[in-house]
Amino acid sequence: MAKNDALGEYHSKRDLKRSGEPGGSRRGRKAARPRFVIQRHDASSLHFDFRLEIGDVLASWSIPKGPSLDPGDKRLAIRTEDHPLDYADFEGSIPEGEYGAGTVIVWDAGTFEHLGDGSAEDALDRGSLSFRLEGEKLHGAFTLVRTRGSRQEQWLLIKKDDEGADRRRKPAKTQPESVLTGRTNEDLA
Template sequence: MSHRPIFVVQLHDARRLHYDVRLEVDGVLKSWAVPRGPSLDPVVKRLAVFTTDHDLEYASYEGVHADSKYGSGAVIVWDAGVYTNLTPGSAAEAIEHGHLKVRLHGVKLVGAWAFTRTGADWLLVKVRDEDADPSRDLTVTEPRSVLSGLTIEEMAASGG
């Protein structure tokens, strides 16, 4: 059986609340900060800022950072699962070329999304497929961690 790479979406209340979308690629988590979170609407283009790679162990991290190398503030695992690279070649090559299309198999996020580099930044867009649903906003209706069941506010209040 072949290895299925993981993905994780962590909600992080740092300087600004944002979603960190992370994909396992070549033994690390390639990461994009998505200020407004993933959308299920294919016409919505979400800014995705490519950030530093994270260690794979970070995929299950929840807590409150106090001035860590990954930024301070509360963190929850908003969604997690495995993904399939839909782009020809490897995911690393696709990122290098500025366009990666993946199918997520998560608790909340299911279906295909595309990451496209536009100059210095990237866009995250839901692909038109059977899982697209413009009427649903999971960032509003599904605020809890898939690991602890806590909201970002509850995690911050707990002190991690």
């Protein structure tokens, strides 16, 4: 199978036979509504990998503190390489010496709806993407906004003040388990 050009950076960073990560096969049908997944990744530091199905890939950001339900929080989200669609179900332990070594669980998953004019791809290119999540742990509208003047592609993830907002609940700290298996990163370690 030919590698998707959009996944060139993904493939160049990994030895998939050693890491056990998906290589990019679609594994079945494309979802009727685009998916999102948030993976809790305990690598060199614990962080959350936020992924949105845009086109034929999972557009990806690393969120060091995890998503917040408080509209007053602006969470740093560093854009990373696109991932294959079949990465949405990946849980496992990436061995030492491999890129991203550490444990990965599916912390939250569901569907999302792009909000606003044009396509999600166009909004991403413009640097401001608004969307509504329907997940197991997260619900409601969020915006990703690219910051200016940074050397890395840095964004901010901001929760909109809607029915899914909650200034007191801290799911990134209080709900460490996988929505697929109920396991934690510590269970995989």
